[in-house]
Amino acid sequence: MLSNIGSILVILILSLSVLIIYNSYLDIKINNQLIGKRIYKLSLFQITFTILSFLTLVIGFIFSDFSIINVYENSHTAKPLFYKIAGTWGNHEGSLLLWINILVLFSYLFLIYNHKHNKKFRLYTLIFQNFLILGFIIFLFLNSNPFSSIYPVPAEGLGLNPILQDPALAIHPPLLYVGFVGCSIYFSAAIASILSEYNGREFALSIKTWVQISWVFQTLGITVGSIWAYYELGWGGFWFWDPVENASLLPWFAITALMHSVMVLEKRNTLYEWVIILCLLTFTLSVTGTFLVRSGILNSVHTFASDPSRGLYILLFLSLMIFTSLIIYFKKRKKEFYNFNTNSKETFILVNNWFMVFFLATVLIGTLYPIFLDVLTNAKVSVGPPFYNIVIIPLVIPLLLAMTLGPQFSWINSKRKKLYKTLYILTGALIINLLLFYFFENYGFYSNLILITATFLILHSILDAKESIKNQKKFEYSRIISHLGFGLLVFFIGINHNHSVETDFNLKVGDTKKINNFLIYFEKINIESNKNYESVTGNFQINNLKKKYIQYLNPEIRIYTDPETLTYEASIKSKISYDLYLTMSNVARSDFYNIKFQKKPFMIWIWISAIMIAIGGFTQLILKKNEN
């Protein structure tokens, strides 16, 4: 029943897309400034049906309707309600439906919120967005229909992969999707802008909000993914330069560059071409990332949905997207001349863009190189953290400097006036670093430089914040918060990287082990039965000998029944200044348990800083709304 409703809704969305494209095409030829009522109506129907189709699937999951294959394969009656709902997008088919929902949602919102803009531009955007929708709906229908039914109806489902049953992971895909799929709207808008020969400044104004929204969501999505990896995967790290993490980072670099350049286009009406390229690039990279993850061409924790036939379709679609946009771009492109003053904000924004492009290229090469080598020479290699650390870390230092100094310049041209202030702050940063050096003992040359520049950015941002509050310069808030967040992020990662303690040993119940100033006592084992898993919990006492207090950590081994899987749940005690991290795994045929104990300073602050970067973007959106 639900399966039929769902399929009918999908067909309706598909036909509506075709109708919208056709009607928009007719409407462009009518020479007035108003978009026909029919197009609004069709779009309203489209968004309604799309949301309904998604709700249909959610209902299927809530009531465990196993006549739908997708529900049967990814859900189970014994699962908590929250994870039943999250299961909707925890699989390939459902997440593709979510993807289409976001495409349609952005298409509709862009249509109704941009009524001040040129009609031709808006209609072209709508047409291209609906081509994207069409492409993905056809993909969904032919290859990955979430509403496919199964007969006879199974009595029980296969269950959701337990590693995905985590609150952070339940919200991770929707956040990332809004971020990645949101890029589609300015991909369409960029093509529309070229075709309708739209004014650069107007174009910037029309896409700015959308760029910010998708940037905020991407930033949050990546952060939440990282938090999940830290708490769930049990490796104690938060970023692994895993190919799939990289795939999510690629569009982020492009969109960060775009978010900065779009300001130049808005204020100075220049860099039009570059902004167009970035718009096209961001969504292209998003789809490339999807291709890499979904086709199974990469191996990683995300290959839950690998299937070469899917890969082929996405690749076909990707090729079409790239060639269409390239051909249109080259046909219509106009030469631009740039005239920038070195002492201007726009120059520094260009500098930011160069950094982003550099990081983008580095991560792209690191991610694709193994694939290329495998295809061309059959050799298997993997590119890991050492490559990224060597290439990226030295460049973070000038980036931090540019992030601090850039915002001090005004548009077009500015005189250097507050040099003494900058010098004071730099001295302050040096002193703080010396203190850190004194308290934490020595670390490497690069670490020192990074901590100095990061402190420089932090101090400068704090002083900027004070000044802009005093002078009521609200438009500066968002930049200050984001830049401060980034400075803190680099600072805490730096400290964390240099002062983490990590050990690995075997322990029996009743044994103790001393590591640095911690005494670890393995008290006992508890075995418990839960709703859909059995758990073996270890009770550990961690005695801090220096500060004389005891903490209790309870790492767990979970044995899930549907499907049968073992997961190792880390026990983490977060404090303001450090995290204690303990995982245990059983050693076959012995009383010993393998214990991994870590002390990681300032972990919480890494999350807070990353979220702060995203909050900066939010601030901008809220402030703008208040202005209107």
Added chain:
Amino acid sequence: MRINFFKVIIFSFVVFFLLIFLLGLKKDNNYSTKNLTGNKISSFQLKSINNDNLISEETLKKNQYTLINFFASWCAPCRAEHKYLLNLSSQKKEIKIIGINFKDKKINANNFLRALGNPYNFVGEDTDGKISISFGIYGIPESILLNNELTIIKKIIGPIDQIQFDDILKIIQ
């Protein structure tokens, strides 16, 4: 018509990328060492766990057949397969068995061999597991059977059982 090099470069670049992706799709991505059969092993040097004796691929050329077995005292399936190794070493003179002790402690390895018997003509040390990886091993127990030209004629992933044992006998017959 003037050729726009910039355009040509961009387009060829994109085509190249997409082509690689397409070819990549057809590849079996899971790293597998099963198909190593038929390949020659590369040169190596192996130090004994108990003294400074070394062996290399040249040593193995003298044997008609060599079975290289990767084991550790902490590995339960290794205990299960041990009796087949003992049988093999006592029954067949034409096969020499080399043990490579994977990520293990010397004292534990020797206790293990003392308790269960020692089927090996030579026990090599691989404390960090690197030598085993260069043989294409990704977990233990694994065994590879070589002829005197150092070609891998059989590879056994997981413990040797009766079926595998019979198979080895058939090959060296």
